[in-house]
Amino acid sequence: MSRFTPKVEDAMLASSTFSSLSGISLKPAYYQGILADLPEVGFFEIHAENYLSNGGPARHYLHKIREHYPLTVHGVGLSIGGETPLNIEHLKRVAKLVNELQPAVFSEHLAWSTHHSQFLNDLLPVPYDGPTLDRVCRHIEQVQECLQRQILLENPSTYFEFTRSDMSETDFIREIAKRTGCGLLLDVNNVEVSCFNNRTNPYDYLNDFPLNAVGQMHLAGHTIDSNTTLPLKIDSHDEPVSQDVWALYQYTCLQLNMMNQACPTLIERDGNLPPLTELLAEARYADTIRQTALRESRYEQRI
Amino acid sequence: MNNEFKAALLGEDTRFYREIDALSMQEKEIRLNVYRNNVVVSLIDALSDIFPVTQALVGDDFFRAMAKQYLLVSPPESPIISEYGHLFSDFIRQFEAAQSLPFLADLAALEYSLLALTHDTEHATLNHEQVAEAFAQVDDPSALYLSLPPTSQLLASPFAIGSLYQAHRNDGHLRLNQVAINEGEYLLLAKSHLIAQLHVISYEEARFFKQLLQNKKLEEALPDSDDFDLGATLAKLIEWKLITNIANQPLEAE
Numbered sequence: 047m048s049r050f051t052p053k054v055e056d057a058m059l060a061s062s063t064f065s066s067l068s069g070i071s072l073k074p075a076y077y078q079g080i081l082a083d084l085p086e087v088g089f090f091e092i093h094a095e096n097y098l099s100n101g102g103p104a105r106h107y108l109h110k111i112r113e114h115y116p117l118t119v120h121g122v123g124l125s126i127g128g129e130t131p132l133n134i135e136h137l138k139r140v141a142k143l144v145n146e147l148q149p150a151v152f153s154e155h156l157a158w159s160t161h162h163s164q165f166l167n168d169l170l171p172v173p174y175d176g177p178t179l180d181r182v183c184r185h186i187e188q189v190q191e192c193l194q195r196q197i198l199l200e201n202p203s204t205y206f207e208f209t210r211s212d213m214s215e216t217d218f219i220r221e222i223a224k225r226t227g228c229g230l231l232l233d234v235n236n237v238e239v240s241c242f243n244n245r246t247n248p249y250d251y252l253n254d255f256p257l258n259a260v261g262q263m264h265l266a267g268h269t270i271d272s273n274t275t276l277p278l279k280i281d282s283h284d285e286p287v288s289q290d291v292w293a294l295y296q297y298t299c300l301q302l303n304m305m306n307q308a309c310p311t312l313i314e315r316d317g318n319l320p321p322l323t324e325l326l327a328e329a330r331y332a333d334t335i336r337q338t339a340l341r342e343s344r345y346e347q348r349i
Numbered sequence: 350m351n352n353e354f355k356a357a358l359l360g361e362d363t364r365f366y367r368e369i370d371a372l373s374m375q376e377k378e379i380r381l382n383v384y385r386n387n388v389v390v391s392l393i394d395a396l397s398d399i400f401p402v403t404q405a406l407v408g409d410d411f412f413r414a415m416a417k418q419y420l421l422v423s424p425p426e427s428p429i430i431s432e433y434g435h436l437f438s439d440f441i442r443q444f445e446a447a448q449s450l451p452f453l454a455d456l457a458a459l460e461y462s463l464l465a466l467t468h469d470t471e472h473a474t475l476n477h478e479q480v481a482e483a484f485a486q487v488d489d490p491s492a493l494y495l496s497l498p499p500t501s502q503l504l505a506s507p508f509a510i511g512s513l514y515q516a517h518r519n520d521g522h523l524r525l526n527q528v529a530i531n532e533g534e535y536l537l538l539a540k541s542h543l544i545a546q547l548h549v550i551s552y553e554e555a556r557f558f559k560q561l562l563q564n565k566k567l568e569e570a571l572p573d574s575d576d577f578d579l580g581a582t583l584a585k586l587i588e589w590k591l592i593t594n595i596a597n598q599p600l601e602a603e
Contacts, residue, residue, distance in 0.1 A: 095428050095429050095430065096431070098429050099429075099431070099468035099469070100468065100469055100470040101467075101468060101469055101470045101471045101540075101543070102467050102468040102469070102543060102544075103467070103543045103544065106471075106543050122428070123428025123429070124428075125428070128351070129350065129351045130351075133427075133428070136427065136428055136429075158351065159428065160428065161351045161352065161354075161355050163426050164355070164424045164425070164426065165424065165425040165426065165427060165428050165430075166355065166358065166388050166424060166425075167387075167388060167391045167392050167395065167425060167430060168384060168387040168388045168391065170351075170354065170358075170384060173350075173368070205380045205381075205383040205384060206369045206370060206371060206377070206380035206381070207369075207370040208368050208369070208370060209367065209368055209369070209370045210368060211370075243380075271379075271383060273379050273382070275375065275379060276376055276379045276380070278379070278380070278383060280383060
């Protein structure tokens with residue numbers, strides 16, 4: 047068992063709005079509005095790779111916003127699922143940023159993007175077999191060692207399954223959490239997208255998912271692929287959260303509450319950016335679902 | 350396996366297809382196409398964000414076709430996507446379809462340099478009052494040392510790419526016919542506060558700034574030319590907020 051199992055940030059998180067109120071993605075278009083209005087929101091999440099420069103507007107505004115809100119840092123480039131060794135130089139730059147910002151959470155993906163020195167700018171899938179499990183666990187341990195903290199690993203959105211996979215995605219993820227002591231980021235939209243694309247039931251997926259390791263959730267919008275032969279959902283992050291995802295989220299909150307676990311939640315948006323108020327409204331809607339689920343689970347526990 | 354996966358994403362290579370669990374070749378194609386599209390479109394979009402003036406000049410269709418050719422031969426070498434494209438201007442220089450625009454590669458290089466400068470370290474600069482005070486404190490201003498941000502760059506371009514860039518940035522529409530593109534220009538790329546600035550400067554100003562960047566005393570930095578107006582040039586540096594330090598001694602090398 048990894049020495050990162052105890053969450054050193056627990057004491058700090060308990061008093062922060064990270065656990066109690068939902069957050070939204072921080073985008074440059076929102077910097078000025080956030081600083082002018084200081085809206086009520088639990089936290090802001092950034093992509094680490096957008097803030098690794100030595101200077102410039104992004105870092106400037108981030109530091110101003112950080113004076114008012116908790117942050118979470120989401121890595122999109124460590125390529126934890128990669129076949130080739132991690133890019134150590136990049137990992138060190140990410141570690142420096144994480145050390146500087148002291149975010150409530152650092153998360154990354156169960157995916158690969160770099161092969162040798164080439165970066166493909168997408169979250170590409172991995173097969174669920176023994177050799178991949180060993181490699182992913184080694185990489186996570188390396189990241190946790192370098193960052194000196196537990197990370198959360200996000201379940202992927204996928205568009206096909208590998209013929210060589212010999213375990214389910216949920217078993218694969220459970221084993222990673224067990225071996226490395228990492229926490230999990232449950233992206234509910236990814237559950238909907240992957241299950242739809244792979245013709246499986248998202249509620250079965252959630253029932254199999256190791257919810258006890260979940261430290262954060264993501265909600266996002268998806269679109270439908272343009273091909274007319276085979277319906278596929280695309281994890282595009284450029285639409286409001288869809289009704290089917292809200293329903294899955296409600297179900298998940300209920301399960302988490304029955305386990306006495308908090309549900310820190312992010313409204314994730316990367317494209318087709320609406321006015322900030324629309325994302326804030328989605329964050330408040332998520333809060334409402336969480337609070338309602340909390341009441342319902344308390345009622346169920348009483349009877 | 351990821352060698353094959355990558356080859357399938359960036360080309361027509363089908364060795365990877367056996368890894369995809371699907372009922373038909375068509376289904377494998379459709380599923381893989383989602384990833385192909387993600388990779389190619391996201392990288393074209395990234396280049397479009399990094400080279401907006403180059404794109405405006407050649408039009409969206411031409412730019413996207415050229416960007417696709419580039420990303421297939423030069424995928425990013427780093428996960429920091431804003432740093433992507435450092436070989437794009439070299440690619441454009443060799444790109445057959447762009448040969449009728451011999452200045453295009455230089456323009457792309459300029460855009461890349463400006464973006465890199467914006468992302469570079471900030472250096473505090475003096476305001477108007479601080480500059481006036483520094484000059485008032487000495488009997489002989491010509492013995493002073495003026496510092497510019499050390500990240501500043503001077504360029505001599507055979508084409509008027511600075512004017513071209515500014516024509517685009519000023520109103521969003523390129524007025525290529527209003528820029529005498531074949532006239533050479535001297536350019537100063539410098540950063541004050543958060544954003545890189547581009548200034549088209551005279552030959553004398555370029556010589557003067559070069560001396561300042563080499564930590565020369567004001568009197569040693571003055572170009573020996575009747576066309577140089579020290580007062581006017583200092584006024585520009587104050588207006589652009591590019592003076593980082595004024596001192597009796599040269600800055601020690603960092």
